[in-house]
Amino acid sequence: MTIPATVEITPAIVEAHGLTPKEYNRILEVLGRVPTITELGVYSVMWSEHCSYKHTRKHLATLPTKGGCVLQGPGENAGSIDIGEGFACVFKIESHNHPSAVEPFEGAATGVGGILRDIFAMGARPVALLDSLRFGPPSDPQNRKLIQGVVSGISFYGNCVGVPVIGGEFAIDPCYSDNCLVNVMAIGIAKKEDLMTAKAEGAGNVLLYYGNKTGRDGIHGATFASVELSEDAEEDRGCVQVGDPFMEKKILEATLELIASGKLVALQDMGAAGLVCSSTEMASKGGLGLHMNLNSVPQRAENLTAYEMLLSESQERMLCVIRPSDYETVAAILHRWDMDAVIVGELTTTGRFVVEHKGVVEVDVPLPSICDEVPWPEPVEPKAPAKNWIHWSEVDLTSTQLDEWFLKMVSNPHYASKRWIYEQYDHQVQTNTVVPPGLGSGVIRLRGYSGLLAATTEGNGVWCALDPYEGTKCVTAEAARNLVACGAKPMAVTNNLNFGSPRKPEGAFQLYEAIRGLGDACRALNTPVTGGNVSLYNESPRMAVFPTPVIGMVGVVENPAQLTRSFFRNPGDAIVLIGPAATHCGGSRLLKERAKQLVGPPLKIDLEREKAVQDFMLEQIKAGRFNAVTDIGDGGLLMALVDMALSGPRALGCHVVHAPDEDYLPAFLSEEPSRFIATCAPAYLPQLMDNSAGIRVVQIGDVKEDEFILDEFLRMPLSRLKVAWENAGL
Amino acid sequence: MRIHVLVHLRKDILDIQGQAIQEALVHAGHSVAKKIRVGKSFYLDVDGNDVDAVRPQVEELCKKVLSNPLLEDYSWEVVPA
Amino acid sequence: MRIHVLVHLRKDILDIQGQAIQEALVHAGHSVAKKIRVGKSFYLDVDGNDVDAVRPQVEELCKKVLSNPLLEDYSWEVVPA
Amino acid sequence: MSQQIRAAVVIFPGSNCDRDMIHALRDVMNFDVKEVWHDDAVPADVDMIAIPGGFSYGDYLRTGVLASLSPVMKSVREHAEKGTLILGVCNGFQILLEAGLLPGALRRNVGMRFRCRGWHLRAERSDSPFTEAAMLEGDVIHLHIAHGYGNYYLPSDQVARHRSQVIFRYCDSAGNVSPETNPNGSLENIAGISNERGNILGMMPHPERAVEHLLGGADGLKIFRAMEHTIRQRVGAFRS
Numbered sequence A: 001m002t003i004p005a006t007v008e009i010t011p012a013i014v015e016a017h018g019l020t021p022k023e024y025n026r027i028l029e030v031l032g033r034v035p036t037i038t039e040l041g042v043y044s045v046m047w048s049e050h051c052s053y054k055h056t057r058k059h060l061a062t063l064p065t066k067g068g069c070v071l072q073g074p075g076e077n078a079g080s081i082d083i084g085e086g087f088a089c090v091f092k093i094e095s096h097n098h099p100s101a102v103e104p105f106e107g108a109a110t111g112v113g114g115i116l117r118d119i120f121a122m123g124a125r126p127v128a129l130l131d132s133l134r135f136g137p138p139s140d141p142q143n144r145k146l147i148q149g150v151v152s153g154i155s156f157y158g159n160c161v162g163v164p165v166i167g168g169e170f171a172i173d174p175c176y177s178d179n180c181l182v183n184v185m186a187i188g189i190a191k192k193e194d195l196m197t198a199k200a201e202g203a204g205n206v207l208l209y210y211g212n213k214t215g216r217d218g219i220h221g222a223t224f225a226s227v228e229l230s231e232d233a234e235e236d237r238g239c240v241q242v243g244d245p246f247m248e249k250k251i252l253e254a255t256l257e258l259i260a261s262g263k264l265v266a267l268q269d270m271g272a273a274g275l276v277c278s279s280t281e282m283a284s285k286g287g288l289g290l291h292m293n294l295n296s297v298p299q300r301a302e303n304l305t306a307y308e309m310l311l312s313e314s315q316e317r318m319l320c321v322i323r324p325s326d327y328e329t330v331a332a333i334l335h336r337w338d339m340d341a342v343i344v345g346e347l348t349t350t351g352r353f354v355v356e357h358k359g360v361v362e363v364d365v366p367l368p369s370i371c372d373e374v375p376w377p378e379p380v381e382p383k384a385p386a387k388n389w390i391h392w393s394e395v396d397l398t399s400t401q402l403d404e405w406f407l408k409m410v411s412n413p414h415y416a417s418k419r420w421i422y423e424q425y426d427h428q429v430q431t432n433t434v435v436p437p438g439l440g441s442g443v444i445r446l447r448g449y450s451g452l453l454a455a456t457t458e459g460n461g462v463w464c465a466l467d468p469y470e471g472t473k474c475v476t477a478e479a480a481r482n483l484v485a486c487g488a489k490p491m492a493v494t495n496n497l498n499f500g501s502p503r504k505p506e507g508a509f510q511l512y513e514a515i516r517g518l519g520d521a522c523r524a525l526n527t528p529v530t531g532g533n534v535s536l537y538n539e540s541p542r543m544a545v546f547p548t549p550v551i552g553m554v555g556v557v558e559n560p561a562q563l564t565r566s567f568f569r570n571p572g573d574a575i576v577l578i579g580p581a582a583t584h585c586g587g588s589r590l591l592k593e594r595a596k597q598l599v600g601p602p603l604k605i606d607l608e609r610e611k612a613v614q615d616f617m618l619e620q621i622k623a624g625r626f627n628a629v630t631d632i633g634d635g636g637l638l639m640a641l642v643d644m645a646l647s648g649p650r651a652l653g654c655h656v657v658h659a660p661d662e663d664y665l666p667a668f669l670s671e672e673p674s675r676f677i678a679t680c681a682p683a684y685l686p687q688l689m690d691n692s693a694g695i696r697v698v699q700i701g702d703v704k705e706d707e708f709i710l711d712e713f714l715r716m717p718l719s720r721l722k723v724a725w726e727n728a729g730l
Numbered sequence B, C: 001m002r003i004h005v006l007v008h009l010r011k012d013i014l015d016i017q018g019q020a021i022q023e024a025l026v027h028a029g030h031s032v033a034k035k036i037r038v039g040k041s042f043y044l045d046v047d048g049n050d051v052d053a054v055r056p057q058v059e060e061l062c063k064k065v066l067s068n069p070l071l072e073d074y075s076w077e078v079v080p081a
Numbered sequence D: 001m002s003q004q005i006r007a008a009v010v011i012f013p014g015s016n017c018d019r020d021m022i023h024a025l026r027d028v029m030n031f032d033v034k035e036v037w038h039d040d041a042v043p044a045d046v047d048m049i050a051i052p053g054g055f056s057y058g059d060y061l062r063t064g065v066l067a068s069l070s071p072v073m074k075s076v077r078e079h080a081e082k083g084t085l086i087l088g089v090c091n092g093f094q095i096l097l098e099a100g101l102l103p104g105a106l107r108r109n110v111g112m113r114f115r116c117r118g119w120h121l122r123a124e125r126s127d128s129p130f131t132e133a134a135m136l137e138g139d140v141i142h143l144h145i146a147h148g149y150g151n152y153y154l155p156s157d158q159v160a161r162h163r164s165q166v167i168f169r170y171c172d173s174a175g176n177v178s179p180e181t182n183p184n185g186s187l188e189n190i191a192g193i194s195n196e197r198g199n200i201l202g203m204m205p206h207p208e209r210a211v212e213h214l215l216g217g218a219d220g221l222k223i224f225r226a227m228e229h230t231i232r233q234r235v236g237a238f239r240s
């Protein structure tokens, strides 16, 4: 795609830019004239959903974003928290759903690149990645291709840059067949005093461009990320960006060197909507104007127009603000890393965004109008979807050979071992990984820090499809339980809202209810939201994705000795269930797989009780009571036991019966919140069961050598289970 | 019948790899190449001897699998086996 | 002068990548290629027009850098720029 | 107090295990570590050189080849001739092969995928500078592999000649070497091999990642300790 320098602005062109008539009229009003094609391009990307958050901004404002540990809430490239001893933990999650659907390898690879730049743009060295992936069933070759492409794209990029993947998720549901979800979370560590900002200061200071050259790739990616994928997504290849992790690695090292030199006033990566978005956002944060000259922008393709240079989403590019007198020092560092370092603009006090190219003024607009003055879309009246589930007791299991069904589920890639995925990721590089992927939360040590850092991502489309408000609360609580299970205190949250169209009443309902749930859960769990990302329009003419908020959470294990593992360790240990009794099987994905439709009732959570159970668990873990802990979530007690049995270095079995105060099916399948399962030396049982916090603790079995026995209905050699679980890779 | 397919980056796209290789070579004293472009070469063994019969399939293969049309051009010809 | 270099795995070495592509293709319904061998293609821009003058340097480049003689064969020719 | 061992860690653009190697040698082994940039030269007085893993030059052209041509390699070659101990890990191994300092070549993993996983290795020699006094022949150690191009290859007519230079083979926990215990298709399960003289070792698994129990094992230390032992013996030999 090439865009000529001058184009007549017709209604068709306006529409092709994704601008509504109302938005276009607003542009005419602001400018008092017809925009140039370049200006039209600028408004269209800056007012796209991706950059303007026009459908969510007001709702996101209700989230708790301040509090004890928060150093930087939403609004910068990434959020950050104070984890003590002078360290800041910087983290954020980003989606690359649409690009991955079109070109899985490059889409996922550049997704990793983008989120890493957000982290080091804050001044932090990236120390960990987590990937949260959702696809349609791999029985469809198209989905298989997507899955393999995405995993190898993440592997290619992350391995080369040298950031370990320490965790993530992999979920399958038909609702993701047309819109896969590829969310990547990155974590960085900085000394508190080294944290950077994207807020430009000082009129007369200059904008310096470094990193890769600019090409035509990815033009209109941001606009493209905000519309429903058309039937022929394959034809959209022209919008896909390509990644160069070798350059990213050099930029990373050069950036950290620049920051250490103390010469940067502000720093920003060029992500969605490229040069125009990164430059104007920095100026806007500082309340300044900006005068750019594109003549010196390093180009990798010939004869780029101003339009193309401003909107290009070529990867691995950075923009910083420096004092003009520091140019030599800064350029010397960049040249040592074989990188262009060119001045492309100057901060002004005019409040205008002016762009010159080859002597022609291509853009001259009020800067705030593109950053903050997107016209609010016509409100859509949210409407709850009609009841979309059957009651769990209606699911017919009578005709089922239970052990066959169970083995089939264990070898379903959704539940089976994910080793085939994380084995493709270098999860060890940097030599900090204490708990690698596949064993609950990922845990790393930080050199010079006395504790350990734990992180997890969690999403559950099924729960949220049943009730987005309660479902999102449950997902958030579940993320916190993941951390608590390893002995970490949950600290703060980043989130990725993956939804369908907010222009439809049901879509709007799901989105806003989920945000409300997220806020309530984070307040109750005392885990403020430091940032996130919104991905809307994940729907096709055939289907929309389940509302799928993905929660990324970080926590701290204060003392490495308190780190608790998630797998059976000693035959003879008692297995205990902690938390309220299960009462139903609503929300079960296992039963949904069988019924081929959602199974209710929706999960509900008592957040106060959740917090009480988590606090109790942390106390007991600190006291060294448990040999292994995991929480109960997707797949219920059944799949929790499978994981505990098989994921450790040595597989161990168990003999478990249903709790006396629970019914048979809920006991094993319920995904109700606030529940943990743990193993301990039998000697600790009396203290645990008779605890002063009034938390229900029930012994349900013991760890065995090599048989897997569940009550009356299942008894099989561990080796059989292991084969089913381990050999389901793609 | 043997078909030889060449896939190279489109002319207007900077060949990052080629450039990096060229610079490293000059550095190392191999200065004969002033510019290097890197691409892929494929030999396909195909049944029969009728080019026209397989042309659509070879085209499709080149376009959809062996090259990425966003970035790359391809060309192919029949060569002696 | 433009020189085109082709580098392919030696015939006696299993082409893992070619085989993997071929299998994936059959899986995806592209069955035209019975066998695929994957290699690299380089275009070198070289000063002057005298092949014999640069021959030693090009040979050296091919042998020492562009190919790994343990694994690969190369061939080159002058092509129109 | 005996003198600190002097080590150089060579860094290329795209190296990403350099910091890990430096950490292992400096913080854990207490060596005096110099970081040497790709366009610099390794100082003449170092006792050992480590070439760490990563994706030097983005793995462009062939993994390791561009790094093998960079200026620093001249001094690495000089050290190789002098008998300085040189350890190349992962991409560092690939670089040493491309530089012609070790026999063979590394190809794409069978299975075409990058693999990161703990693996057992059997020591094949107890008298190599990289195993001496730390491992007996047949000893099994546990390290991690993390590579996409670790499939070791030697032309069949060279295998016999170099077989005695093999230092590590992939195996299971009991030391059995078989196709089932081969993670990447390597010829004869070869994970690490040295030059004829024995002072250079290239290996795909990462000893620098196994130096602390907190991170799941410390078998990598055995290799560094063997190197330290060798170096100290040599120094002793010179003095006496």
Ligand SMILES: Nc1ncnc2c1ncn2[C@@H]1O[C@H](COP(=O)(O)OP(=O)(O)O)[C@@H](O)[C@H]1O
Pocket: A050, A051, A060, A063, A073, A074, A075, A076, A077, A078, A079, A092, A094, A118, A271, A272, A495, A496, A497, A529, A530, A531, A532, A533, A534
């Ligand atoms: N779901 C969310 N919850 C809270 N904050 C959010 C969410 N989505 C986006 N944000 C915040 O809005 C700001 C803008 O996000 P974004 O445009 O994605 O930044 P960038 O372009 O740097 O990736 C960021 O600070 C981000 O953290």
Ligand SMILES: [Mg+2]
Pocket: A076, A077, A118, A269, A271
């Ligand atoms: Mg950003």
